Amino acid sequence: MEEINLTTLGEFIIENQKHYKSTSGEFSRLLSSIKLAAKIVNHSVSKAGLVDILGAAGDTNIQGEDQQKLDVYANDVFMKTLVNREIACGIASEEEDEFVVIKGKQGTNENKYVMLIDPLDGSSNIDVNVSVGTIFSIYKRVTKIGTPVQIEDFLQCGSQQVAAGYVVYGTSTMLVYTSGHGVNGFTLNPAIGSFHLSHPNMMFPKDGKIYSINEGNYVHFPQGVKDYLKYCQEEKDNRPYTSRYIGSLVSDFHRNMIKGGIYLYPTSSIGPKGKLRLLYECNPMAFLAEQAGGKASDGYKRIMDIKPTELHQRVPFFCGSVNMVEKAEEFMAKHPEDANYASLDS
Ligand code: P6P
Numbered sequence: 001m002e003e004i005n006l007t008t009l010g011e012f013i014i015e016n017q018k019h020y021k022s023t024s025g026e027f028s029r030l031l032s033s034i035k036l037a038a039k040i041v042n043h044s045v046s047k048a049g050l051v052d053i054l055g056a057a058g059d060t061n062i063q064g065e066d067q068q069k070l071d072v073y074a075n076d077v078f079m080k081t082l083v084n085r086e087i088a089c090g091i092a093s094e095e096e097d098e099f100v101v102i103k104g105k106q107g108t109n110e111n112k113y114v115m116l117i118d119p120l121d122g123s124s125n126i127d128v129n130v131s132v133g134t135i136f137s138i139y140k141r142v143t144k145i146g147t148p149v150q151i152e153d154f155l156q157c158g159s160q161q162v163a164a165g166y167v168v169y170g171t172s173t174m175l176v177y178t179s180g181h182g183v184n185g186f187t188l189n190p191a192i193g194s195f196h197l198s199h200p201n202m203m204f205p206k207d208g209k210i211y212s213i214n215e216g217n218y219v220h221f222p223q224g225v226k227d228y229l230k231y232c233q234e235e236k237d238n239r240p241y242t243s244r245y246i247g248s249l250v251s252d253f254h255r256n257m258i259k260g261g262i263y264l265y266p267t268s269s270i271g272p273k274g275k276l277r278l279l280y281e282c283n284p285m286a287f288l289a290e291q292a293g294g295k296a297s298d299g300y301k302r303i304m305d306i307k308p309t310e311l312h313q314r315v316p317f318f319c320g321s322v323n324m325v326e327k328a329e330e331f332m333a334k335h336p337e338d339a340n341y342a343s344l345d346s
Contacts (some may be wrong), residue, residue: 009035009175009186009195019181027138030087030113031163031177034136037081038167038175039193041074041120041134045169046190070126071095074119074134082115089141090114090149092311094121094280099311101148108146113162114139114153116280121166122248131170133250137284138163154311158283158304165284166250176202176254178291183257204294208260208321209241212252220268224299224332228264231331249276253285253319257292262320262328266299272344274298274316278308282317295325299332300339316341 007015013028013035059072075095082088083102089111092099102109115138122132139160141153165177173188175195185199211232218226232241244261246252252263265276276282286296286303296303296319306315318328332338 006196006198009197012184012186012197016179016181019179026087026111026113027162027179029085030082030115030138031179033081033085033087034078034165035175035195037078038134038173039188040077040081041070042167042169042173042188042190044073045070045120045126045132046173070132071120071123075117078117078119078134078136087111088113088115088138089145090153092116092154092279094118094277094312099149099151099154103148109148110146112140112145114141114149116154116284118277118280121250121281122246125246125248130246130248131168131251132248133169133254134167135250135281135284136165137161137280137287151311154279155308157307158278158286161283161287161304164287166253166288168250168254170251170254174198174254176288178288180291183288183292202257202292204257204289204292204321205260206293206321207323208256208262209238210244210256210259210261211241211264211324212243212245212256212261212320213264213266214245214247215243217268217270220270221266222268222299222332222335222338224335224338225264225266225328227334228328228331231327249281249285253288256320257289257294260321260324262318262324264319264328265317267316267338267341267344271314273314273341275314276317278303278306278313278315279311282315282319285317285319289319293322294320295322297325297329298341299329300336 013031017028075093086104089102089109118135121135139156143150163179167175174185176185183202185202186195187198188195267274282303289296298316299318318325
């Protein structure tokens with residue numbers, strides 16, 4: 001279809017304002033600020049090789065991971081966009097040890113929403129020109145409006161999210177999000193700087209033939225994961241499946257949602273609680289997966305039912321086509337002893 005006929009993200013947000021009557025446009029303004037920040041980050045990601053913005057920033061985040069310059073830059077862009085416009089009342093980021101209280105110019109902030117964000121996921125791929133992404137998750141605050149946000153506003157179950165999405169900075173830049181009414185994908189036209197509804201009502205195929213996992217950790221995986229991988233690789237029925245792993249959650253998820261597939265980041269002896277963070281990676285991707293007819297669990301229970309206890313806590317992550325996730329869960333169920341990872345020391 002001629003692109004000029006495609007709805008823009010701005011028009012789509014306004015058309016869907018009806019779902020948020022009680023928010024006097026605050027929710028729409030929040031999505032619009034994410035849209036702006038995504039365009040700014042995209043501009044830098046797309047020319048990263050040309051300016052001194054590649055490589056490590058010389059610092060590490062709370063996870064002890066080297067902060068890449070673009071990581072820090074992307075975090076600054078999203079922080080400044082939200083704080084300057086006072087659109088949310090608080091924000092938590094993979095790149096910030098603590099959550100940030102957004103104070104209004106009058107000292108108070110009557111906004112209702114908090115956002116959690118992984119500003120640049122897959123950042124180890126930046127220097128080698130492989131796609132990276134931004135992941136965001138939005139909740140309504142649970143503490144008193146007008147008071148500074150507190151940790152309880154961020155430690156909510158994923159089932160309480162009001163919206164979630166990602167930006168994938170790939171061969172094209174796309175913003176994919178849900179506000180609880182399905183998943184829609186918007187492709188950026190860099191020539192005119194607008195996102196257009198290129199992928200309406202995105203749905204995970206019920207089944208697929210792609211599995212995404214870092215098989216380099218095989219010897220450290222729980223037995224249930226090892227058994228599932230052998231199942232994927234055996235010559236039987238419509239198998240063996242294809243292994244595809246980009247090392248960037250957003251990119252692997254996006255491909256699997258379009259083609260069908262499963263992404264797994266299990267526990268291992270290297271990471272007894274897995275690697276991915278519950279609040280700003282697993283919960284938003286789980287919300288998208290479920291809204292697209294897929295599934296997301298820790299191998300045993302629904303990701304969005306897990307009650308968070310820490311801002312940066314990690315969980316194992318099995319996400320994608322519902323039949324594939326359920327098959328993996330069948331193998332995990334044979335080893336209930338591996339379900340109690342949360343009680344292990346990190
Ligand atoms: P590994 C990127 O750091 C990330 O959080 C995900 O985007 C990606 O899928 C995973 O970690 C890659 O981790 O251990 O396989 O390099």
